[in-house]
Amino acid sequence: MTKKEQCEFCDGPVEHRAIRAEFHYKGETIFVDNVPAWVCTQCAEQYFDAPVYKRLEEIARHRRQIKKTVSFPLAEFEMLNAKA
Numbered sequence: 892m893t894k895k896e897q898c899e900f901c902d903g904p905v906e907h908r909a910i911r912a913e914f915h916y917k918g919e920t921i922f923v924d925n926v927p928a929w930v931c932t933q934c935a936e937q938y939f940d941a942p943v944y945k946r947l948e949e950i951a952r953h954r955r956q957i958k959k960t961v962s963f964p965l966a967e968f969e970m971l972n973a974k975a
């Protein structure tokens with residue numbers, strides 16, 4: 892997905908934020924902190940830039956190495972490869 896200025900669902904304004912992303916991968920839900928995402932201010936729909944999404948997939952693929960847990964596996968998003 893690419894940069895959005897309007898929400899696809901409700902046409903609300905979308906802003907760039909670092910969020911705790913909920914990411915679904917092979918039937919599991921993984922939470923990743925500090926993910927740069929576009930979030931709709933009206934309906935909270937989340938959009939990710941392509942490199943960010945790719946990185947999330949990578950984190951999800953290595954989810955067994957996630958050390959930090961809250962009440963669910965929590966990974967730290969690395970900004971390194973995600974900068975546009």
Ligand SMILES: [Zn+2]
Nearest residue numbers: 898901931934
């Ligand atoms: Zn929306």
